[in-house]
Every structure is written in structure tokens, then in C-alpha cells.
Amino acid sequence: xxxxxxxxxxxxxxxxxxxxxxxxxxxxxxxxxxxQDCLARVMYFESNRSxxxxxxxxxxxxxxxxxxxxxxxxxxxxxxxxxxxxxxxLWKPMSGPSKQRAEAVAAAVLAGDRHPDVGGAMYFHTxxxxxxxxxxxxxxxxxxxxxxxxxxxxTGDRRAPTAPGPVVPAAPPPxxxxxxxxxxxxxxxxxxxxxxxxxxxxxxx
Numbered sequence: 001x002x003x004x005x006x007x008x009x010x011x012x013x014x015x016x017x018x019x020x021x022x023x024x025x026x027x028x029x030x031x032x033x034x035x036q037d038c039l040a041r042v043m044y045f046e047s048n049r050s051x052x053x054x055x056x057x058x059x060x061x062x063x064x065x066x067x068x069x070x071x072x073x074x075x076x077x078x079x080x081x082x083x084x085x086x087x088x089x090l091w092k093p094m095s096g097p098s099k100q101r102a103e104a105v106a107a108a109v110l111a112g113d114r115h116p117d118v119g120g121a122m123y124f125h126t127x128x129x130x131x132x133x134x135x136x137x138x139x140x141x142x143x144x145x146x147x148x149x150x151x152x153x154x155t156g157d158r159r160a161p162t163a164p165g166p167v168v169p170a171a172p173p174p175x176x177x178x179x180x181x182x183x184x185x186x187x188x189x190x191x192x193x194x195x196x197x198x199x200x201x202x203x204x205x
Contacts, residue, residue: 018019030161035074035110038090039106039109040103041079041089041090041094042059042099043102043105044089045088046086046143047142048080050103055101055105056109056142057117057124057147058124059109059113059145061081061121061123062109062121064121064122067124115142117139117166119139120149121139121140121148125145126144127160127161130160135151136148136150136155136160137151140165141162141163141164144163146160146162185192
């Protein structure tokens with residue numbers, strides 16, 4: 001082969017090599033995975049493997065992301081995003097009853113099942129961790145994870161919950177009613193109406 005022919009064919013070879021690299025780097029080796037495969041895998045590796053409730057919550061987050069317009073528009077695209085879910089979720093081996101459980105829950109999620117307490121939340125972290133951010137509103141602890149929505153900075157929860165179950169907002173403190181002055185400065189009927197007003201905001205009409 002002459003030098004001239006080498007110069008002509010080299011760009012073609014370079015393009016083929018680059019295309020092959022991009023295919024592998026972009027997840028080309030995972031194109032054989034179905035949506036159910038990807039969903040089952042992320043639930044298997046991200047949730048307590050004995051917790052169907054936790055798996056369903058993880059699956060709901062994946063579907064929320066897929067439908068949000070802020071993340072890839074396929075299940076495998078969401079699961080395959082870098083630095084978002086457990087390392088190796090798309091290639092590490094799964095086995096045993098937990099694999100079957102994850103596959104069953106994944107099928108249910110793809111059929112329309114969602115965790116009612118997750119709502120529209122698109123984020124979670126390992127339960128028990130605490131973060132200094134002020135834009136995290138927690139909705140659920142399940143399968144070893146705390147699920148949360150992102151809200152306006154300064155309006156989130158001060159601490160992450162640790163107990164499993166839906167996160168119930170803290171009750172407001174009881175209203176403090178001012179003491180009425182002693183003596184006969186206020187008549188009986190006026191005293192009753194003032195007491196009602198201080199307690200409920202009504203009663204002075």
C-alpha cells in the first residue's frame with residue numbers, strides 16, 4: 001500500500017475507531033437491557049432487598065424522573081446517568097429471591113403502580129444521613145432510603161427523618177392564650193367573649 005493510499009484511508013479508520021469508542025462509552029454495551037431490566041436492577045441495588053415497599057419507592061422516583069422533562073426520557077437512560085444511582089447497577093450480577101422480587105415490582109411499576117407516599121419526589125438518599133441543605137422536603141422513609149422533593153431554599157425540613165414510613169409534618173405548637181386581668185374590670189359576658197376571641201379569633205361581633 002502506497003503512502004498516498006494510506007493517507008486516504010487513515011481518516012476512515014480513525015472515524016470507525018472513534019465511533020466504536022463512543023458507542024461503548026455511551027452505554028452501547030447495555031443496549032440489550034429492557035426497561036424492566038434497568039428498573040429491576042436499580043431497585044435491587046438501591047433498596048433493602050427484602051423491602052417491596054422500598055423497591056416500589058425507588059421505581060416511582062425513576063418514573064418521575066423519566067416523565068419530568070428534566071432527565072433522560074427512557075427508564076434505562078435515567079438509571080444509566082452517571083453519579084445518580086448505585087455504581088454498577090447496570091452490570092453487577094443479581095441473584096436469588098431478591099432478584100425475582102425486584103423483577104416483579106419492576107413489572108408492576110411499568111404497568112402503572114406507584115408508591116402513594118412518594119408523590120412527585122425525584123430524589124432520595126440513604127436513611128440516617130443528615131445534610132445542611134434547606135431545600136429538601138422529605139415524604140417517606142422506606143427500604144433504607146429517605147425520599148424527598150426539592151423545594152425553595154429555606155423552606156425545607158431541618159432534619160432528615162429516620163423512622164420508616166410516610167413523613168408527617170410536625171404539628172404547630174399550641175396557641176398561647178393570654179391571661180385575663182383579675183377583678184371586675186371586665187364583666188362576665190365580656191370576659192367570655194374575650195376568652196373566645198383570644199382562643200379562636202372569633203366572638204367579638
